[in-house]
Amino acid sequence: MYMGYIYMDIALPLGTRRNVSLAPYTTFKIGGTAKYFYIARSTKDIVDAVAQAKSLKLPFFVLAGGSNVLVSDKGFNGLVIKVQNTAYTISKTNVHADAGVSMETLVKKTGSKGLSGLQWAGGLPGSVGGAVRGNAGAFGGEIKDSIVSIRVLNAKGNIVTLIQKQCKFSYRDSLIKKNNLIVLSCIFKLEKGNKRIIQATAKDHREYRKERHPLEYPNAGSVFKNCDVKKFSKKLQEELQDVIKVDPFPVVPTAYLISQAKLKGLRVGKAQVSKKHPNYIVNKGGATAKDVLHIAKKVKNIIKKKFSINLEQEIQFVE
Ligand SMILES: Cc1cc2nc3c(=O)[nH]c(=O)nc-3n(C[C@H](O)[C@H](O)[C@H](O)COP(=O)(O)OP(=O)(O)OC[C@H]3O[C@@H](n4cnc5c(N)ncnc54)[C@H](O)[C@@H]3O)c2cc1C
The missing domain is CATH 3.90.78.10 (UDP-N-acetylenolpyruvoylglucosamine reductase, C-terminal domain)
Known part of the structure; x- marks a missing residue:
């Protein structure tokens, strides 16, 4: 029994914490503790953490912005992997973003470069990965509209690239959700537009949310x-x-x-x-x-x- 514990602690990713309250990591501020909690700051961290959880037969859950979850009062009896890979590049009209990049960061950065396509998401909480999984949408836009391809970790532990069509996006749904794939990164194709209008649209959406949402x-x-x-x-x-x-x-x-x-x-x-x-x-x-x-x-x-x-x-x- 004792040996088992030592083995488990050694095998879990370095930096894993025990009995971490999940409520602060959610926008609901509700929920019990995670038995193990690990912040994955790079794509490799995510892939390794999933492999380690699997090799230990430990249930795991991928948490990002925590804006679309309700965590049980009993918490999660396994490893919570908090996705926090946050690199992105913007080159001409192409955007390459890690799953952990916040949507607001992307909306603001692309808007400031006069790139059109993500302004519907002004004020949308959460990460790129969470948005892709649930095909987030608002004000007539959906994330699927700008996606070229995504990189995912599949159930076999392989990293594969899916082009937009393969993601089977529908209303708040996708293949990623259906098959429990893990989004690692995403490529968006945006369009050149009027910077002032793009930024004003995103701002209007933020203000609408502040006014109409609790x-x-x-x-x-x-x-x-x-x-x-x-x-x-x-x-x-x-x-x-x-x-x-x-x-x-x-x-x-x-x-x-x-x-x-x-x-x-x-x-x-x-x-x-x-x-x-x-x-x-x-x-x-x-x-x-x-x-x-x-x-x-x-x-x-x-x-x-x-x-x-x-x-x-x-x-x-x-x-
Ligand atoms: C005030 C408010 C307003 C909102 N408005 C909208 C709206 O207008 N439109 C809309 O669509 N949604 C809306 N949402 C819901 C939420 O913002 C979105 O669903 C968001 O995309 C979730 O992203 P997240 O990073 O917070 O995901 P989380 O809440 O952390 O996770 C949600 C789900 O996605 C999974 N997940 C997270 N990251 C990954 C990943 N990298 N790979 C695979 N799975 C992953 C998690 O396992 C979980 O099942 C709103 C939420 C709030 C609090």
Whole structure:
């Protein structure tokens, strides 16, 4: 037993810490501890850490900006690999970015060079890798629109390059998500544009978020995906005509449905359905994952009863 522990500590990457609280590494500020926690500051660090976890048969989880996760109150009984490879280069209209680069850094740097393509992501929290995995999108744009190729680590431990088409991007989904691939880096192709307009657009989006989203409380963004209009009955489609938006295809905003169901402000413990943007659940200070899951379940059940729609969760639960 004792020998086993020594072996494990030796085999884990240098710098691995034990029993690290995960809450500070998430935008929700919720969650228990990781048994082991390692910050991977280079692509090699990520690859080696995954190989080591696998050789020890230790469950591992890749965490980046922590803006799309809800960590269990019990934490994670394995190795959390915090992706923090942050190198990037911009050459003419090509951008090569490590998975750990923050989207905001990229939006600002490319904008300052008059490169158009990422301005939709002004104010989007999180990293390139997290955005690619979930095909992040907002204001009519999606990350898939600018991607040329990505480098991933596959289940066999091989590094492979996938061109955009192979990534099978769809609404908040991708092959990376489906197959649990790990994004190491990404190549974007942008276009030359008007620097002033590009920067102003990104700024407008940041301001819109500040105004409309409950950023004053810790949260993890939209809890549920918006709902494909086609999934509603014909009668409801007609009734909801005025609220349908095209982003990236015709959807009924889940925030609207939650609001119609009079669930704004619904509270369980210290978690609450935001009154400002009801597709957000906010942490009013000391909320637990159990509180959030309780609310999410309640919202799902009520929306199902009222609109015959199954809400799909956007946030990833980590346990
Ligand atoms: C205030 C707020 C507003 C938001 N607005 C939007 C929005 O407008 N549009 C939108 O799409 N999203 C939005 N989000 C959600 C979130 O910002 C995105 O999903 C973001 O892309 C997640 O990136 P991350 O680095 O924080 O990922 P994390 O939260 O760290 O991880 C999310 C998932 O991605 C995986 N992951 C992370 N890095 C990698 C990698 N390198 N390779 C493989 N898997 C990886 C993790 O394992 C986890 O499953 C919002 C969130 C917040 C808090």
